[in-house]
Amino acid sequence: MFSWIGKDDRRRKEPLIFNNVTEGLWKCYHERMRPLETTYKFNDFHYPPMEEADFAAKPMVLLIGQYSVGKTSFIRYLLERDFPGMRIGPEPTTDRFVAVMHGDDDQVIPGNALAADLTKQFKTLQRFGNAFLQRFESSVASSPVLQGISLVDTPGILSGEKQRTSRGYDFEGVIQWFAHRSSMIILLFDAHKLDISDEFRRCISSLRGNEDKVRIVLNKADLITSQQLMRVYGALMWSLGKVLSTPEVARVYIGSFWDQALQVDDLRKVFEAEEQDLFRDIQILPRSAAVRKINDLIKRARLAKVHAYVISKLKSEMPSFFGKQSKKEALIKDLKKVYDDINRQYQMSRGDFPHLAQFQEQLREYDFSKFSKLNPKLIEAVDIMMSKDIAHLMKMIPTEEASSSEVTGGAFGSGHSQPLDPFSGDDVFSLKAGVNPEEWTPGERLDDYQLEFNLFDPKNGKISGLKAKEAMVKSKLPNSVLKKVWALSDIDKDGQFDLDEFAVAMFLIEAKKEGHDLPDALPFHLIPPSKRGLGGDDDDGGDEEIGGGDS
Numbered sequence: 001m002f003s004w005i006g007k008d009d010r011r012r013k014e015p016l017i018f019n020n021v022t023e024g025l026w027k028c029y030h031e032r033m034r035p036l037e038t039t040y041k042f043n044d045f046h047y048p049p050m051e052e053a054d055f056a057a058k059p060m061v062l063l064i065g066q067y068s069v070g071k072t073s074f075i076r077y078l079l080e081r082d083f084p085g086m087r088i089g090p091e092p093t094t095d096r097f098v099a100v101m102h103g104d105d106d107q108v109i110p111g112n113a114l115a116a117d118l119t120k121q122f123k124t125l126q127r128f129g130n131a132f133l134q135r136f137e138s139s140v141a142s143s144p145v146l147q148g149i150s151l152v153d154t155p156g157i158l159s160g161e162k163q164r165t166s167r168g169y170d171f172e173g174v175i176q177w178f179a180h181r182s183s184m185i186i187l188l189f190d191a192h193k194l195d196i197s198d199e200f201r202r203c204i205s206s207l208r209g210n211e212d213k214v215r216i217v218l219n220k221a222d223l224i225t226s227q228q229l230m231r232v233y234g235a236l237m238w239s240l241g242k243v244l245s246t247p248e249v250a251r252v253y254i255g256s257f258w259d260q261a262l263q264v265d266d267l268r269k270v271f272e273a274e275e276q277d278l279f280r281d282i283q284i285l286p287r288s289a290a291v292r293k294i295n296d297l298i299k300r301a302r303l304a305k306v307h308a309y310v311i312s313k314l315k316s317e318m319p320s321f322f323g324k325q326s327k328k329e330a331l332i333k334d335l336k337k338v339y340d341d342i343n344r345q346y347q348m349s350r351g352d353f354p355h356l357a358q359f360q361e362q363l364r365e366y367d368f369s370k371f372s373k374l375n376p377k378l379i380e381a382v383d384i385m386m387s388k389d390i391a392h393l394m395k396m397i398p399t400e401e402a403s404s405s406e407v408t409g410g411a412f413g414s415g416h417s418q419p420l421d422p423f424s425g426d427d428v429f430s431l432k433a434g435v436n437p438e439e440w441t442p443g444e445r446l447d448d449y450q451l452e453f454n455l456f457d458p459k460n461g462k463i464s465g466l467k468a469k470e471a472m473v474k475s476k477l478p479n480s481v482l483k484k485v486w487a488l489s490d491i492d493k494d495g496q497f498d499l500d501e502f503a504v505a506m507f508l509i510e511a512k513k514e515g516h517d518l519p520d521a522l523p524f525h526l527i528p529p530s531k532r533g534l535g536g537d538d539d540d541g542g543d544e545e546i547g548g549g550d551s
Helices: 003-013 021-039 052-056 071-079 111-116 123-133 161-165 171-181 198-205 226-241 268-283 285-317 324-333 335-346 356-363 376-402 446-454 465-475 479-489 499-513 543-550
Strands: 060-065 097-102 107-110 136-141 150-153 184-190 214-219 252-254 462-464 496-498
Touching: 021 052, 021 285, 021 376, 060 071, 060 171, 071 150, 071 184, 107 111, 111 123, 111 136, 123 136, 123 171, 171 198, 214 226, 214 268, 226 252, 252 268, 268 285, 268 479, 285 324, 285 335, 285 376, 324 335, 324 356, 335 356, 446 499, 462 465, 465 479, 465 496, 465 499, 479 499, 496 499
Parallel strands: 060 150, 060 184, 097 136, 184 214, 214 252
Antiparallel strands: 097 150, 107 136, 462 496
């Protein structure tokens, strides 16, 4: 008469059925893990519960650093455009958490509205209260970069006790919340500000368990000489060695991540190589997002199992009637012995256990007698997830990656290397392509441009891409900016410059150095008359913006 019991057990042990990785992750968490977390108060001690939107969200890049290290400028550099609510200055301009996300229309969405939107992954931020939500917003911008990733700008970290106590919310807790959900965490340092304040130290400590996501960037490195940079790099590594708990040496990316001319360009090639390495890591985030989410779920599951064992062990050690408080204090004091007993009994890795001192402090707030006893079925459900469901998810990864595209647009370009592009790093300029040049009269600056053009010994009226690059890097503008100048100026896409194209390139460089933004497409009035059938816009859009560089 109780045959349904056996059927229910068999059904519980069968692998879950899902159509894609996102759906599978949500089912694994919701059906296998969440009951265990709820029963043993995992969410009170470690991480808040996850929602379906957490698994469907785009990869998130979290930027952390002290004030005026260039966090907001870094985001603008990636997007190659301003975003709503952006403020940049030498003073602490960012006083809130800003999630820069994709949308068709530019707008700013307040924190309370974001947390109430079930389609977004920010619902559980409500636990930090209204004081935080008033300091949280989303900047929605129409940028191709944001179609692949989301970026989170954070308040500049100051030194002193006042900044910690006057925020009104758990700053390190919020950092930990974002770190747990981010695919990459970028710690930015200024070459002139290497000190790590107490609050910054606590923020770095809150990243424990997410060390594999951390990338360290030494920004504004063009403001010091090569010799000074060597000393600064050594000082930074020494400071990080006292804060980071990992034995491995951290990789530090060196560069100047904004679109202004380099002040000291002795190490230009080093900056370009470092930028390409970092940008490549960011660019592939959408393709590796599924693997990252599976990895994070496994780490969470292992911690949840250990947590359940610890909580149930503490429950089993409590007396039924008298001496509960004294026993509680003794158990907290001897928590390491509890860890050792669980390690021996269940063969759990010591690396999966919660941080001892932090866990001891948290336990003081709870009544151990109200904890739940060990439920083997809840543990078994998580074991089934890790042995069967995760294996099924891993088989779906190749298909998921094949259908995912890399980040494109902004500083990442179109995602496809232009043939014969001297800024792509491809060694294709030994090829000789000769075409007959045509004459063009661009205006009063043509004579100046021609004098410089002739210095590069043109052949058949053209100079090679390498010679053009030699002329362009004299501007000291970043490689990503010059790459865009090249794409706009090489109108016939032959990998060479004639005088017409050289003049356009020099004109755009001068305009950029005077503070104008480069257009997405070459305005009609900047296209040489002989090439107006080859590319550019057919309207005058952008004339006024670019024209400022002509006088």
